[in-house]
Amino acid sequence: MAQEAGKGTEGSDPLVLGDRSFTSRLILGTGKYRDNQAMMDALRASGTEMVTVAVRRVDLDRSKEEAILHHLSPDEFFLLANTAGCYTADEAIRYARLARAAGFNEWIKLEVIGDERTLLPDVQATLEASRVLVEEGFKVMAYTNDDLVMALRLEDAGCVAVMPLASPIGSGLGLVNPYYIREIKSRLEVPVIVDAGVGTASDACATMEQGVDGVLMNTAVAVADDPVAMAHAMRLGVLAGRLAFQAGRMPRREIAVPSSPLRGMLD
Amino acid sequence: MSGDKAQDPGTGVEERGDGIGDGDGNEVLLRVNGQDRRVPAGTTVAGLLASLELVPGMVVVERNREIVDRSRYVEVELEPGDVLELVHFVGGG
Numbered sequence: 001m002a003q004e005a006g007k008g009t010e011g012s013d014p015l016v017l018g019d020r021s022f023t024s025r026l027i028l029g030t031g032k033y034r035d036n037q038a039m040m041d042a043l044r045a046s047g048t049e050m051v052t053v054a055v056r057r058v059d060l061d062r063s064k065e066e067a068i069l070h071h072l073s074p075d076e077f078f079l080l081a082n083t084a085g086c087y088t089a090d091e092a093i094r095y096a097r098l099a100r101a102a103g104f105n106e107w108i109k110l111e112v113i114g115d116e117r118t119l120l121p122d123v124q125a126t127l128e129a130s131r132v133l134v135e136e137g138f139k140v141m142a143y144t145n146d147d148l149v150m151a152l153r154l155e156d157a158g159c160v161a162v163m164p165l166a167s168p169i170g171s172g173l174g175l176v177n178p179y180y181i182r183e184i185k186s187r188l189e190v191p192v193i194v195d196a197g198v199g200t201a202s203d204a205c206a207t208m209e210q211g212v213d214g215v216l217m218n219t220a221v222a223v224a225d226d227p228v229a230m231a232h233a234m235r236l237g238v239l240a241g242r243l244a245f246q247a248g249r250m251p252r253r254e255i256a257v258p259s260s261p262l263r264g265m266l267d
Numbered sequence: 268m269s270g271d272k273a274q275d276p277g278t279g280v281e282e283r284g285d286g287i288g289d290g291d292g293n294e295v296l297l298r299v300n301g302q303d304r305r306v307p308a309g310t311t312v313a314g315l316l317a318s319l320e321l322v323p324g325m326v327v328v329e330r331n332r333e334i335v336d337r338s339r340y341v342e343v344e345l346e347p348g349d350v351l352e353l354v355h356f357v358g359g360g
Binding site for chain 1: 299300301302319321324325326327329332334336337352353354355356357358359360
């Protein structure tokens, strides 16, 4: 992405998470792609440096095809394992420990689901699990609701990042509550990554315009007709939103204000 | 893609062909990823992974709810009734 060096440009405005620094503010999931080649092409087009993976049983009948590390090199992308699919704190802790034992890093995208229909998080269980995992030395990035008080508690628990949703996982509804997201960002010191709900590039842009530190998404890219093109669009959307936030937008007005001089009009 | 990762001698893998079907004390019944599976007595974690053609470095093994350190795969012998979970990373968001 060759652009003029300046505010918000990839490379001059790193995303710092814990003791790590990333050029891209976009984090991508690796689920739901139609095949591994499409996934790899999309990940590369997005410019992302951090990707999420899930922990699952080896399918003893056809393990070779589904192990994602046959396709995805940990040298190329920082692996952020998740606890997706867990419904209790104990279960999430178990998955996090298994993920760490894989031997790549001690980072975990903590996700404890509380409701099957909406996949909304069980924030109480998330907080409990965060405390245990932080104590065990994990770098916890906690998926949570767009709730300021819970975000503050997750920060207090020692999470390296707090990740409120834009809207429900896989919904593509975009940023439903920009006010709450802005409020969370303005009150937390740890990075705020908006995770889940982004549907298209304008959603990614609007989310970044709130001033958050990054965006995590999966479905919007993976199930697009052309995942590579959407990955590129998301990359640009995130960059545009970041730049627009840093540029400082004009105030909103309910009335029009002309852009051209009123003086000098002909009789 | 073959089982030639079974470099470790004495893992019990070699006897797999004979051991299976012997019944009695020559084999042990395990629960592996939710399925019953018989292996020769004396099979280690490394031996089990080799028999399943799994690369040890790509799999995490949980035995009776405790994670087995990779450095111990060659020495941990499986016992009757062991419940094993073999997990790895898959695509996810």
